[in-house]
Every structure is written in C-alpha cells, then in structure tokens.
Amino acid sequence: MPAARSRIGHDRGKMLAMLIAPAFSLSLPTATAAMVATTSIAHLTGLDIAVIAVYFAMVIWIGYYLKNRANTSEEFFMAGREMTAWIAGLSFVSANLGSLELMGWAGSAYQYGILAAHWYWIGAIPAMLFLGIVMMPFYYVSKTHSVPGYLKLRYGQGSSTVAAVSFAFMTILMSGVNMFSMALVMKVVLGWNITFSIVVSSLAVAAYVALGGLRSAIFNEVLQFVLIWGGALLVPILGMIDAGGWMGLKTRILHDLPGQDYLHLWRGLGHFHDNPMGVHWTGIIFGLGFAISFGYWTTDFLVVQRVLAANSLRSARMAPVIGSFFKMAVPFIVILPGLLALVVLHNPNGSLMHLVGEDVVSAHPGMGLHSYNEVLPLMLVRYCGPGLLGLGITALIAGFMSGMAGNVSAFAAVWTYDIYQPMLRKNEPDEHYVTIGRWATVLGVVVSIGAAYLVMHAQGIMDYVQALFSFFIAPLLGAILMGMFWKRATKSGGFWGLLVGTVTSVGLWAWVHFYPAALRFVALSPDARDMAENMYRALWSLSITVIVTLVVSLCTSAKPDSELKGLVYGATVLPKEDPVAFYKNELFWAAIAVVVFVGLNVMFW
Amino acid sequence: MTRAREIPIWFFIGVLLSVYGVMILGYGLWELATGHLANVVLAHLHAPVWWGALMLVLGLFYLVKFRPDR
Numbered sequence: 163m164p165a166a167r168s169r170i171g172h173d174r175g176k177m178l179a180m181l182i183a184p185a186f187s188l189s190l191p192t193a194t195a196a197m198v199a200t201t202s203i204a205h206l207t208g209l210d211i212a213v214i215a216v217y218f219a220m221v222i223w224i225g226y227y228l229k230n231r232a233n234t235s236e237e238f239f240m241a242g243r244e245m246t247a248w249i250a251g252l253s254f255v256s257a258n259l260g261s262l263e264l265m266g267w268a269g270s271a272y273q274y275g276i277l278a279a280h281w282y283w284i285g286a287i288p289a290m291l292f293l294g295i296v297m298m299p300f301y302y303v304s305k306t307h308s309v310p311g312y313l314k315l316r317y318g319q320g321s322s323t324v325a326a327v328s329f330a331f332m333t334i335l336m337s338g339v340n341m342f343s344m345a346l347v348m349k350v351v352l353g354w355n356i357t358f359s360i361v362v363s364s365l366a367v368a369a370y371v372a373l374g375g376l377r378s379a380i381f382n383e384v385l386q387f388v389l390i391w392g393g394a395l396l397v398p399i400l401g402m403i404d405a406g407g408w409m410g411l412k413t414r415i416l417h418d419l420p421g422q423d424y425l426h427l428w429r430g431l432g433h434f435h436d437n438p439m440g441v442h443w444t445g446i447i448f449g450l451g452f453a454i455s456f457g458y459w460t461t462d463f464l465v466v467q468r469v470l471a472a473n474s475l476r477s478a479r480m481a482p483v484i485g486s487f488f489k490m491a492v493p494f495i496v497i498l499p500g501l502l503a504l505v506v507l508h509n510p511n512g513s514l515m516h517l518v519g520e521d522v523v524s525a526h527p528g529m530g531l532h533s534y535n536e537v538l539p540l541m542l543v544r545y546c547g548p549g550l551l552g553l554g555i556t557a558l559i560a561g562f563m564s565g566m567a568g569n570v571s572a573f574a575a576v577w578t579y580d581i582y583q584p585m586l587r588k589n590e591p592d593e594h595y596v597t598i599g600r601w602a603t604v605l606g607v608v609v610s611i612g613a614a615y616l617v618m619h620a621q622g623i624m625d626y627v628q629a630l631f632s633f634f635i636a637p638l639l640g641a642i643l644m645g646m647f648w649k650r651a652t653k654s655g656g657f658w659g660l661l662v663g664t665v666t667s668v669g670l671w672a673w674v675h676f677y678p679a680a681l682r683f684v685a686l687s688p689d690a691r692d693m694a695e696n697m698y699r700a701l702w703s704l705s706i707t708v709i710v711t712l713v714v715s716l717c718t719s720a721k722p723d724s725e726l727k728g729l730v731y732g733a734t735v736l737p738k739e740d741p742v743a744f745y746k747n748e749l750f751w752a753a754i755a756v757v758v759f760v761g762l763n764v765m766f767w
Numbered sequence: 768m769t770r771a772r773e774i775p776i777w778f779f780i781g782v783l784l785s786v787y788g789v790m791i792l793g794y795g796l797w798e799l800a801t802g803h804l805a806n807v808v809l810a811h812l813h814a815p816v817w818w819g820a821l822m823l824v825l826g827l828f829y830l831v832k833f834r835p836d837r
Binding site for chain 2: 209212213216217220223224227231249381384385388389392396400403404506543544545546547548549550553
C-alpha cells in the first residue's frame with residue numbers, strides 16, 4: 163500500500179461531521195490545508211465568472227419576485243403550506259445537499275471506496291420513507307410549524323424549549339462553521355479571498371431569505387438542486403468514458419490498488435478490522451441506519467420544515483418518497499467521482515496521483531500535495547473547460563447557499579415561533595412576527611458570519627461544535643418516537659428522557675475524548691474507530707432516552723386520549739385521503755423505492 | 768382582491784438552463800469552429816457542445832411549458 167494512501171490522513175473531525183449530519187462533511191483540517199496552500203487548483207475565465215454572476219442574479223431575482231408573497235407568518239415561515247410534493251421533495255433533499263457534502267463525500271469515496279455510499283442509502287432511505295409514510299401524518303395533522311412545536315404540543319413547553327434553544331444555537335453555529343469551510347474551499351480551489359467569499363454568499367442568502375421567507379428558500383433550493391446536477395453530472399459521465407466504463411474502472415482499481423476492497427458495500431463489515439472505516443455491520447445498520455439517520459431525517463427541523471410546507475397531507479407524505487429517489491442517485495455525482503479519481507488522476511509526470519490527508523498536506527507545504535477533499539475540484543478541472551468549469555464551481559456555491567438558506571430559514575422559524583413568541587412577546591399581531599422573522603434571518607446570517615470568523619481564529623472549536631450538534635439528534639429521536647407512538651408517554655417522561663439521553667451522549671463523548679481506551683466499551687471493540695464510536699454512541703443515547711421516558715412515564719400520570727388527538731398513534735383518526743390512481747399513490751412509490759434500495763445494496767454487496 | 772398567479776419555479780429553472788445553455792453551447796461552437804480546444808482531458812468529445820445543447824433544450828422546454836401566461 164502506498165504510504166500516501168495510508169491512514170495517516172485519518173481525520174477525527176471529519177468523521178464526526180460525516181455522522182452527525184451528512185451535510186457537514188468537510189472539516190477543520192481543510193482550514194489548515196488552505197492556510198498553507200500557495201496556488202489555486204483552478205483558474206476561471208471570463209465566461210466562468212459570467213456563469214457565476216448569472217446564478218447570483220437569478221437567486222436575487224427570485225427573492226425580489228417573492229417578497230410580496232411573504233406577508234403573513236404562515237407565508238413567511240411555512241411558505242403558505244402551498245408547495246407541491248415535487249417542490250417540497252426536491253427542497254427536502256437539496257437542503258441537505260451542501261457543497262461540503264459533495265466535496266467531503268467524494269473525498270471519502272476516494273479514501274474508503276463505495277463504503278461511503280452507506281451514508282446515502284441505508285443512512286438515509288429507510289428514514290426518509292419512514293418520515294413520509296409513518297411520521298408525516300402526525301406532524302402534518304397537528305399543524306405544527308416546527309419540530310420543537312410538536313414537542314410542545316406533546317410534552318409541554320419544557321421539552322420544546324430545550325429542543326428549540328439547542329436547535330437554534332447549534333444551527334446558526336453550524337451555519338458559520340460551514341460558511342468558513344466553504345470560504346476556505348474557495349480559497350484553495352480558486353484562490354479567492356476568504357472574506358470576499360463569506361460576505362458575497364452571505365449577503366445573497368440573507369437577501370433572498372429575508373425578502374421571500376421559506377418560499378424563496380425553497381424555490382432557490384430547487385433551482386440549486388437542478389444546478390448541482392447540471393454542474394456535477396458531467397464529471398462522472400466523462401470520467402466513466404475516461405476509465406473505460408464500469409468494468410474498466412473495476413479492473414483498474416483492482417490492478418492499481420491491490421489488496422483493498424473499494425467496491426463492496428457489505429462484504430468487509432464482518433469485523434471492525436476488515437474495512438478501512440473500522441466499522442461493523444451492526445453499527446452501520448442500527449447506529450447509522452437507525453439512530454443517526456432517523457434522528458437526522460425525521461427530527462431535524464432543517465429538513466422537516468420543507469415537508470411541512472407541502473400543500474396537502476398526500477403531498478407531505480409523497481415529498482420524502484420523491485426525495486428518496488434523488489438521494490439514492492446522489493452517489494452517482496459524489497461517490498463515483500471519488501472512485502474514478504483513484505485511477506484517472508495523474509501527476510504531471512504521468513504517475514498516478516495519490517491524494518493524502520489534510521494533516522499530511524499541512525506538514526508538507528509547497529510540495530504540491532492535494533487532500534482527499536479536493537477530489538471533486540480536481541476532477542472538475544480535469545474535464546471541464548471554460549463555461550463548464552464555471553458551471554461546476556457554481557454548483558458548489560449553490561450547494562453551499564442552499565445549505566445556509568436552510569439553516570437560516572429554520573433558525574428564523576424556531577426563534578420566532580418557539581422562543582420569541584412563547585417566552586418574550588406572546589400576543590402580538592401577525593405582522594409583528596413576520597418582521598421578527600425577517601430580522602431573525604438577518605441576525606442569523608450575521609451570527610453565522612461571526613461564528614465563521616470565530617472558527618477561523620480558534621479552529622480547535624470546530625470539532626467541539628460538530629460534536630455538540632451530534633449530542634441532540636438521537637435523544638430527540640427517542641423522545642419524539644415515544645411521544646408519537648406510545649400514548650402512555652408523559653410530559654415528565656419526555657423531558658427527563660430527552661435530558662438524560664443528551665447527558666448520556668455528552669458523557670460517552672467525554673469519556674472517549676479524555677480516555678481513548680474507552681472506545682472498546684462504547685463501540686464494543688478495541689478495533690473500532692471514530693466512525694463506529696459515533697454510531698454506537700447514538701445508539702446508546704437513543705436507548706437510554708427510550709428507557710428513561712418509559713420508566714418515568716410509568717411513574718407519572720398520562721394525559722387523557724382526548725388531549726392526544728392529532729399527536730399520537732392510536733389517539734388520532736387520520737383524515738381520509740381521496741383515492742388516486744396507483745401511480746400517484748405514495749405507498750406505491752415507497753414500495754418502488756424499497757425495491758431500488760434493496761437492489762442497489764445487493765448489486766454492490 | 769385576487770392575487771396575481773405565481774410564476775412557477777420551473778419557469779425560473781427554464782430561464783437559468785436556457786441562459787447557461789446559450790453560453791456553454793456558444794463557447795463549444797466557437798471551439799469547434801476555431802479548433803482552439805480547452806486544455807482538458809477528452810476535449811475532443813466537445814462536451815460544451817452537447818452539454819450546452821442539452822441544457823438549452825431542457826431550458827426551452829421548461830420555459831414554454833411553464834411560461835407565466837399559460
């Protein structure tokens with residue numbers, strides 16, 4: 163195995179980031195690499211700049227056009243609940259499809275091979291379908307405006323406040339972290355000034371979200387989704403031609419990189435030391451496929467907000483199902499380029515290029531080394547000339563902006579509905595809350611910029627921020643599942659379950675952080691690596707949340723069924739939907755999605 | 768008072784794809800006509816021509832199908 167492809171580039175921050183939310187997959191060491199980078203990877207022509215400028219003009223036009231359609235709070239925060247299933251579904255996926263995800267996961271595919279696709283398939287599809295088919299009716303029928311809003315209806319203000327404050331704080335902080343990472347990417351790839359990247363992209367996002375609210379954010383996310391595909395799809399197409407098709411790619415990987423399994427999803431997961439990620443199939447299925455994935459896709463308001471904006475219950479159920487098909491296809495533009503890079507990227511002298519970890523790049527400045535995270539830009543530069551390169555870079559910028567717009571629009575809604583309204587100013591006219599929402603959007607962007615600069619000057623906090631975010635996901639899932647599917651769950655049960663589950667997550671993280679040998683207990687094996695730790699930590703905290711909610715609920719008095727209508731399975735009569743042709747039925751398409759999902763896993767077994 | 772009908776998002780997508788299609792196809796045709804190929808791998812496949820044309824066709828389809836006066 164070539165030294166440069168050894169595990170010396172293993173990156174704890176990135177592992178954490180990849181697990182807590184797939185969108186946050188590029189991390190701190192990129193910063194270090196960027197600081198030492200002396201030359202940029204790509205050079206834009208006038209045509210490329212024009213392509214980028216057209217994109218910015220378009221998003222501002224959309225925000226300006228929609229400004230008169232965000233006059234009431236329902237319009238500003240919930241897009242008037244008028245989105246079709248297609249728009250809500252594409253927005254649902256797009257809010258998660260940030261540029262950092264594109265670049266980070268392409269780099270992971272280069273490092274770990276097709277194993278990285280688990281985060282798109284088992285780490286997303288079952289949860290998305292569960293949200294659409296099982297959970298959405300309760301979110302939608304309760305007419306809640308947010309996930310903390312649902313907690314308030316089910317468990318009362320205490321649980322809601324804990325969830326709202328933690329979500330608002332972490333969302334805006336993560337937005338800043340991502341902003342900083344993206345600006346660094348622009349510096350590495352294009353040589354752009356960090357402040358310039360931050361200010362221009364932030365102003366554009368602030369303008370179109372503050373003007374048009376969630377509707378504008380959703381419209382732009384759909385636009386950005388199309389753009390991401392338009393800009394990134396050409397790389398795998400040309401790459402496959404370059405590599406001689408799928409068979410050619412497989413042959414060259416086996417020839418150039420013998421002894422490593424880059425092409426199988428499950429075969430190497432029998433033991434922690436059989437695969438480069440250091441994970442086990444139980445962690446992938448129960449930790450990633452359940453605790454983390456369900457936690458993110460069904461309770462993170464950033465993505466759930468898009469579906470709540472749907473124009474009917476059927477659309478709300480169909481949106482995640484539609485999204486699941488596109489999510490399954492994303493590896494084509496993310497994982498495949500990473501695999502292709504293994505065999506098609508060459509140095510100027512004709513030898514095979516070996517990308518390395520960020521720490522190696524940092525330790526050898528001026529040697530012209532490239533990190534795993536630069537896979538996608540390197541592939542773009544390899545195949546895309548003037549115009550197409552601008553389109554690819556625009557796709558990366560669009561991905562970043564859609565992620566940021568998702569963060570600030572979700573922040574504005576949670577701040578206004580779940581913090582400001584119940585705790586500060588209860589009975590104000592509707593226009594007042596719209597104004598607060600607009601200012602919250604601007605404030606969110608300003609705080610994000612502050613967080614970006616904070617991270618720039620104290621980069622060590624980035625790992626902690628990402629770890630903080632991960633603490634809340636699994637416990638929140640436990641509390642919501644118990645509340646939604648068990649009538650006996652009580653206000654005290656939900657509150658203490660959420661609190662103890664979160665403390666458990668923090669405690670396990672601290673235990674491993676300060677005593678690394680504890681990994682063998684948390685992840686059940688001394689061979690486990692960081693990724694496995696995150697999976698099992700989520701599983702432990704989810705289990706503790708469920709147990710505590712169960713025990714405390716049984717010791718306290720439950721609400722009568724009449725107070726649980728529209729909130730809990732068994733106490734809710736779901737509205738009957740008009741019959742439609744089978745091809746318009748969400749159950750039919752969910753079944754097709756399951757078949758495709760199983761087929762992909764079998765195909766790449 | 769009735770509110771003016773909203774321009775669908777698909778129309779905006781049509782505008783963007785059409786503009787990009789014209790720009791990229793235009794560059795591709797210039798490359799084809801002058802023989803000044805960009806210094807990229809597989810430049811002889813003239814990706815800007817067919818990718819730009821595809822974007823333009825898709826963009827025009829969306830422009831027509833979702834034009835505001837329909």
